[in-house]
Amino acid sequence: MTTSFNAADEHAPLPGSQGPTATVEVPPRAVGAVAMTYAPDPDGDPDPGEIVWTWVPFEENDGRGKDRPVLVVAREAAGTLLTVQLSSKRHNEDRDWVAIGAGPWDRAGRDSWVAVDRVLRVHPDGMRREACALDRGRFNLVANRLRELHGWR
Template sequence: MIRAQGFYGVVMTFHDSAYRSDNPFDVPGSSGPSATVQADPAEVGSVRTSYAPDRDGDPDPGEIVWTWVPFEEDDGRGKDRPVLVVAREEAGTLLAVQLSSKQHDRDHEWVALGAGPWDSSGRPSWADLDRVLRVHEDGMRREACALDRERFDRVVERLRERYGWS
């Protein structure tokens, strides 16, 4: 665990012992060319989703990975969170949807995933169909696990219905 005091005296804690940096604020995916950014599904072009998890340390479609995710306000702030990778783009970047442990049973733009090893507290998670993110391999902090095919297909089917992806 890394603890660091921020600019305004806020103490930040990094729980993943595998993540090390001389600068604890240099979080993968938070800035620069490997920054995780929100992608407009209408502008990403043709998307071919696939299920291809491979425990090789790189993010692959079908895997839940941890990366820095910008807040919806797009004001430079964000937080480290799990995302489900759903497609690889021709440029080598990946498209993902953010996960949340906040309950969204009645929200139509969320897909219930249930619990899994990506959440150390065992809380159920939901995938946000409205938050499509572009993730770079260098912006991923860690690979959490492969989501089983049934739950992955449930998310992808909803994305196909919503955005016309194949």
């Protein structure tokens, strides 16, 4: 179940930022067999094909990070999820990023890109909220690039 975040308590840690439900980066080829299946279900629980919000560690892995949207691409047997982060920063001509356009995950309506070179393992209780489901066509663009890069199914 997705954790609710009370913005009024600004001193509370963000879901996914620490402890056993912390979001962590994982080497894409070290996670074993990954079967990506498009399966969004607007039930409040994160599913492949959905964009959810969680705390994401900075690439420097120095303990810092920020709350951001991620695309759920697969569910692992242990119940954790494999995700890839979104950014509104332009990444045209960069093969490590897939353009997915604009959607309701960004209140400003900006275009977004998905980082396919960096994979995050997210615990369901480490998510703040379910934003929306990405349509199947854009999910497939991301999934196909992940298959090409990492040998996933």
